[in-house]
Amino acid sequence: MSASLDDAAPSTRVDRRSALPMYDQLQRALLRSIEDGTLQPGDLLPGEHRLCEIHAVSRTVVRQALGMLEHEGAIVRIKGKGTFVAPRKTSEHLAGQLMGLHEEVAARGGTITSDVLRHETVPAPAHVAQQLALAPEEDVTVLVRLRHVDGEPWSLSTTWLSPRLGALLTGADLHTASLSRVLEAHGVRAVSGERAVEAAMTDEGEGELLQLGPQRPVLRLTSTTTDEAGRPIEHFVALHRGDRSRFVFPVSRGPEAGHLLHLDVDRAAADRAAAE
Structure with missing residues (x-):
């Protein structure tokens, strides 16, 4: 070369x-x-x-x-x-569609596994209680997972569920199973929600887990989903490696053909996030 x-x-x-x-x-x-x-x-x-x-x-x-x-x-x-x-960034569509990383990776023929770093019941933080329509400090199930795509650390996600739904995870193999599929097996299906993407920087612990190092750019995906009755199902925050992922959104104007909008973590955006 x-x-x-x-x-x-x-x-x-x-x-x-x-x-x-x-x-x-x-x-x-x-x-x-x-x-x-x-x-x-x-x-x-x-x-x-x-x-x-x-x-x-x-x-x-x-x-x-x-x-x-x-x-x-x-x-x-x-x-x-x-x-x-560096390897080319992988286009991911989960920010603009109601799917999880497990479904996204499976659709492109990849393999995803998860290291479960935390799985317990805790008092809900204020912002989580608001998103899940719970009383302040009401118990929630928190699930922290380091997600690997084809053996490589890919994202670090923290998911909160009400205790009723958290109890459905008992006995599930969360190392390989899709969380949404586990819930769907019990009749809990997400049909709507809201997702936001922001530029962020890793702290020391996040950087070590993602094998990036501290103060490295990541895409922070925040999501809340609801069922057919409008009841909140889960709220999660996931950090995706900025050197591996880019989120792609289908957009259109009326009946015209859609276009793809590519959002990458660039240096300027990362610097702005670090200054916040």
């Missing part, structure tokens, strides 16, 4: 006469190589010294450019092995 970058066209090289900082130019050049397929997911990038030679820039410039690409999730650094092009 180094040879491909060695043969890069002059237009992709750093221009010292440009008003753009050299690290910004280098970052854009490397990103173009990823986007046009010159660099493929999993490819090893040339070392810092070789990048300095190719683009005739200092190591400081190279490190700044690589730092920006790593922050955006375009590359990953593995200690002792080098810097690699």
